[in-house]
Amino acid sequence: MTTTAIANQKGGVAKTTSTQALGVALAERGRSVLLVDLDPQASLTWACGIDPDALEISIHDVLLRRLPAGDAVIELDPPTPRPAGGPTGRLDLLPSTIDLAGAELHLLTKTGREYVLRKALAGVADRYDRILLDCPPSLGILTINGLTAADEVLIPLQCESLGQRGVGQLLDTIADVRDYTNEHLRVRGAIATLFDRRTNLANEVVAQVREDYDIEVLEPFVPKSVRVAEAPALGRSVLAHAPSSKSAVAYRELAARLDEDARASQRSSA
Template sequence: MTTVLAVANQKGGVAKTTTVASLGAALAALGQRVLTVDLDPQGCLTFSLGHNPDRLEASVHEVLTADLRPQDAIVETGEGVDLLPATIDLAGAEAMLLMRPGREFTLKRALSPLLSEYDTIIIDCPPSLGVLTLNGLTAAQSVLVPLQCETLAHRGVGQLLRTVREVQQITNPDLVLLGAVPTLYDARTTHSRDVLADVSDRYDLPVLWPPIPRTVRFAEASASGATVLAGRKNKGAQAYRDLAENLAKHWAGSELVTFAPAVDS
């Protein structure tokens, strides 16, 4: 059975796209057939996986607005995952979708023919709570929230969780909130742990293990059009491999391993 996972946070700069690309590559390394979907008009995931959005002939925009078959827009990547890419044209999709009945279900309908072709589909939602993000949450079975381990990082988390609850009530009652993925984590400081403890207590939100460490390798990988897993061994790549194993075991029936921020890891 295909797992459809949305990765969402309306706050930018929380390593959301890095999480989608690296988690997808790590799941592919475990033998899964993985499709990543770029729903961000900025096309950061598309670029991170080695494709120039300005040179693509077809993208998720045409899939959502012109009834193009997703198979005709999907491209391969060097990470062993397939990609349904985005271009700047996607910025106009919100206005076009607003005029359509059942607009929140557009992506779900488009992805339906692909469910037999992939083990996991990961959706990179844009940093907003507009129609595109609602499409991502409606199409998904579960949602992850990347959360930067800094004081202001959880501003807006409450709003995102309200949106998730509304989606569960209206368009996708089966949507499961898996929890937060701590990113840009510095285990040497009590500040990072305090932020996670506050989020966990305030929002009753599980914090998944392991936390993703702050490392320059992520920026270097993005600039080269590859994920951090493609380079030599580093702690960031290993963290995403561990997270992928945690999720894969959960989808196979095990409980998620969560992170206790009060305990130094």
């Protein structure tokens, strides 16, 4: 089981989109996946077709009232296996609600506040091959909880603007997390999103990030596409909405990479 945090304190860089698409793509491959919505804005919950306002139990109760995570988990429809005839995966969601906005303040006063999510997920970890954590757009206690609970981090980068200064701050935070709460946390790499091949900017952004921060930028890049932007309002991922779009294909290839990591680490520990 691998827990992957998708983090970047900048909003609108496709954290939520990438979390959902990678989760669906892994479930298409027959994996058991838990998506965790750590954002009080509950965009991932919405994008999975769940109305956060109608929920009685959410991650808020898990983090603040220490309810077992399993009690809040919602089973989503598993996607159609790929290739056809392959094993059916499993896709679950630990949903968020706006109540989580107050969690930052309450958590700050608790002993062990960085570890609450990690402890909660330990109770359900044996049900999954992969847990994906959709972090909020800040470096506050919720993101710290995500990084403390994770084995690795993926950093979505929006390829539309140069000067990704936020990446340095995020890497500093990751270094702190390693020092204090999670020494084995590794940076798996960046995902280049909202890639527009008509401009040259993306290649410059990617080159700059590789050089300035010495992190791997995974390939393929995820193209900007209206099909991706349409999907959340329909309550499904781009993989269901436009299965053969270039963006869906890119996310499937990235998911295959993550799956290959997991297999390689199983081999080396066997």
